[in-house]
Amino acid sequence: MTQSWQIRGLSNEHAHLDKGMLVPGSAVYTDAPAPVRGGWTREHKAGFTKQGIYERAEAALQQMLSYGTTYVRTHVDVDPLVGLKGVEALLELQANYADRVVIDLTAFNQEGFERYAETEELLAEALRMGRMGIGGHTLTDSDGQAHIRRIYDLAERLDAPWIEFHTDESGKPEHFLLPYLAREAASRGLGSRVYAIHCNSLANVPDEAAEDAIGLMVSAGLQVIVCPTAIATRAITRTKDLLAAGVRLTLGSDNMSDLFNPLGSGNMLQYAQLLAYVQRFYEPGEQQALLDMLLAEPVDAEAALKLSQLDAEVLYSTGDVRELLTHAPRPAAMRRGAASTSN
Numbered sequence: 001m002t003q004s005w006q007i008r009g010l011s012n013e014h015a016h017l018d019k020g021m022l023v024p025g026s027a028v029y030t031d032a033p034a035p036v037r038g039g040w041t042r043e044h045k046a047g048f049t050k051q052g053i054y055e056r057a058e059a060a061l062q063q064m065l066s067y068g069t070t071y072v073r074t075h076v077d078v079d080p081l082v083g084l085k086g087v088e089a090l091l092e093l094q095a096n097y098a099d100r101v102v103i104d105l106t107a108f109n110q111e112g113f114e115r116y117a118e119t120e121e122l123l124a125e126a127l128r129m130g131r132m133g134i135g136g137h138t139l140t141d142s143d144g145q146a147h148i149r150r151i152y153d154l155a156e157r158l159d160a161p162w163i164e165f166h167t168d169e170s171g172k173p174e175h176f177l178l179p180y181l182a183r184e185a186a187s188r189g190l191g192s193r194v195y196a197i198h199c200n201s202l203a204n205v206p207d208e209a210a211e212d213a214i215g216l217m218v219s220a221g222l223q224v225i226v227c228p229t230a231i232a233t234r235a236i237t238r239t240k241d242l243l244a245a246g247v248r249l250t251l252g253s254d255n256m257s258d259l260f261n262p263l264g265s266g267n268m269l270q271y272a273q274l275l276a277y278v279q280r281f282y283e284p285g286e287q288q289a290l291l292d293m294l295l296a297e298p299v300d301a302e303a304a305l306k307l308s309q310l311d312a313e314v315l316y317s318t319g320d321v322r323e324l325l326t327h328a329p330r331p332a333a334m335r336r337g338a339a340s341t342s343n
């Protein structure tokens with residue numbers, strides 16, 4: 001057994017801090033199809049206050065921090081329901097925790113342009129409030145290709161440092177927009193800034209179509225973020241094929257204690273463990289590959305620089321990869337800037 005493991009912290013490349021910790025508290029989880037729960041979330045969102053968002057996001061963040069995470073990229077909903085309250089709250093959180101964790105924000109169009117046309121101007125306003133990325137969702141509008149183009153157009157106009165898409169989240173083959181997303185990124189020269197989150201339909205299309213799509217992603221330079229808790233409702237993407245093709249892969253906690261996921265620890269090792277079980281990352285090299293996803297340097301140079309300046313140390317009592325994935329332990333000790341804690 002390797003005795004201990006000292007790292008700069010773990011990375012969580014996809015979260016929704018603004019919607020975190022709704023359950024239990026202001027919401028009771030009731031199981032229903034995703035669109036129904038989306039409707040309930042919109043009702044809650046319309047009542048969000050900046051203070052309320054801040055407090056819930058902080059509680060979710062503190063849980064992530066307690067498990068050794070030092071980089072979090074979180075989406076933040078921007079639409080006429082919540083306006084820019086989420087962005088304001090999370091910009092404050094980002095500043096207040098800057099000595100402990102690097103938080104990047106992605107202004108997110110969760111509800112679609114068709115439902116709320118005003119979202120376009122709100123997204124532009126959000127990106128003027130601070131350095132942040134822009135996020136779309138390939139299934140939120142009936143015309144997914146038009147949605148993708150509109151997000152890319154905005155990203156180009158506003159010079160967004162990164163662009164993220166919840167991609168083919170239903171897992172259904174008929175919702176397979178990943179090839180279009182990759183081709184459009186390549187033709188605009190944006191690929192290195194584009195993250196495709198989920199890519200569930202890739203799991204369910206024929207092998208040949210999947211191979212073609214992965215080829216397009218590689219030539220476009222797209223990154224993929226896998227959120228293992230998505231297994232609750234659909235198949236996880238072809239993680240091993242993407243790894244073998246050389247696609248940069250990272251993991252995200254996704255929703256935490258809300259109407260999309262009433263659980264969620266914020267413990268990145270636990271999410272890696274879940275993926276290990278679901279897709280049999282059992283061989284030593286495969287286990288190491290999972291761990292590497294939690295340690296990947298941010299692609300964005302500014303985020304990488306901030307992380308290197310964080311001067312963080314997270315110490316685990318074992319450096320044995322199998323043990324880390326088996327037990328998903330809390331760090332034995334952490335030092336971030338001036339703050340120091342130990343368990």
Ligand SMILES: [Zn+2]
Pocket residue numbers: 014015016166197254255
């Ligand atoms: Zn998400």
